[in-house]
Amino acid sequence: MGAQAAHTLTPALSRGERESLVLLDGGAEAYPRMLEAIASATRRVHLEVYAFEREGVGTHFVSALTAAAHRGVEVKVIVDGWGSIGESRALADTLRAAGIKVRIHNPLTSILLGRIWRNHRKILLVDDAVAFLGGINIGDHYAAQEGQPGWADLALELRGELCARLGARLNAGASTLVEGPVRILLSGFGGGRRLRARYLAALAHAEQRVVLAHAYFLPNRSFVGALKRAARRGVEVHLLLAGRSDVPFARAATLRLYRTLLRAGVHIHEWTATTLHAKAAVVDGQRLLVGSFNLDPLSLVNLETLVEVDDAAVAAQATQWVERHLGQARPVRLEDLAPSGLRRWLLEVVGLAVARFSERLASFIGSRRMRRRD
Known part of the structure; x- marks a missing residue:
């Protein structure tokens, strides 16, 4: 699983022994703490990620989740069908064989039905007592490999009462949870x-x-x-x-x-x-x-x-x-920046086309979602 990052960001908010907030620098810092939390789980593990790669660091997570399920912990994993394309089916089969609940959010075939909105969350919640939230998926890109640094990203490790409230709202749609400065x-x-x-x-x-x-x-x-x-x-x-x-x-x-x-x-x-x-x-x-x-x-x-x-x-x-x-x-x-002329014109055209396509795709997804709710 890659070496630890050279720069540690762990000192952070502390509100007593049971409540704290830790900022983690990429997968190199986040993955060991996430795996440790899963290994110590006694009641519940909820993992929700856009992309989950089975190889490399993913094997450590599969093993930790499987071990948790075997000792009686309720384990649920949600992955996005597009973000984990090529991985989701085999991953789901492996985890389900261990008794883990798995949901593939809008698999690729759902596009044919017009369901193209995505689950882009990254949440690990353990025993409603510790949560990891941020931009980090499960994959080797996010941690150092063979001396090369991982992707630049951040995650927060949160412990305390707010985690229990998060656990109660995971399936409740739009929610705002506030506790002190968080x-x-x-x-x-x-x-x-x-x-x-x-x-x-x-x-x-x-x-x-x-x-x-x-x-x-x-x-x-x-x-x-x-x-x-x-x-x-x-x-x-x-x-x-x-x-x-x-x-x-x-x-x-x-x-x-x-x-x-x-x-x-x-x-x-x-x-x-x-x-x-x-x-x-x-x-x-x-x-x-x-x-x-x-x-x-x-x-x-x-x-x-x-x-x-x-x-x-x-x-x-x-x-x-x-x-x-x-x-x-x-x-x-x-x-x-690119000087005036053909190069700059092409950049403006391509950039504008990409921006407009993204806006129209988002508008289309939103309208499809509203029609399905109606």
Whole structure:
């Protein structure tokens, strides 16, 4: 399973022995703690991920889940049919043979029936006492392999009363759970605007500095306007974006926004050391937003999670992660962008086409979902 990350982010919020919040740097830090939690489970394990690879680190999770089921723990696993394409059927067969409840959310064949909305959550909940939420799936990409760092991502480990409330709301659709400085939002299908609204509120109230680290950055005009307004009123706005992407053409849709953002005073940095998969923001060194929610049209209609923590200690840990990645990222300047002419025109055309396709696909998914509910 890859070596541990060299940078540890574990000191964080602590509210006594039974309540704490730990920020984890990628799979290298998250996987061992997740596996340890499953190994100590006595009553219930709920694992919900978009992608679950059976090989590599996935074998450790299959073994841990199987062992838990064999000692009488109620184990349930939900994977997305598209995110785990090519893996879900064999994975389900293996887990079911161990007595584990498995649900494949909208397998590939469901597309023929028009059910193309996705479950994009990443949640591990153990005994309603410890929860892991963030952007990390189960796969070798997220942890160091043969000396190469894993994908850049974050997860939160939460312990305390809020976990029990999360367990009661997993199947209840859109939910907002608040305990002290921690807020968990579960979007429900078509409810992603509530999650985006938390980002917009954070931007509107920012006074000094905002850093957004987002893998798939396709915001709408109102969000771009919020970034520009923040920068123009003196807030230092930094975007840590993917210099390379695992999704074809996604970067073209993002690149078309660079010129207008840079001219408004927004700082842009591209992460190229590995694939950036994080979905996070740090505001004024006080507030952290992190989860599975991307700032793109499809996250508005998928099942998503967002955790908001208003605590300086946790935000300091996130700032440490952000500053390290900003320091290793490539700054983007106006003079670096494609000059006028055919190349720039092609970039604008491709980027606009990808953005419009994403918006129309999200609108189509939303309308299909509403018709099925009616």
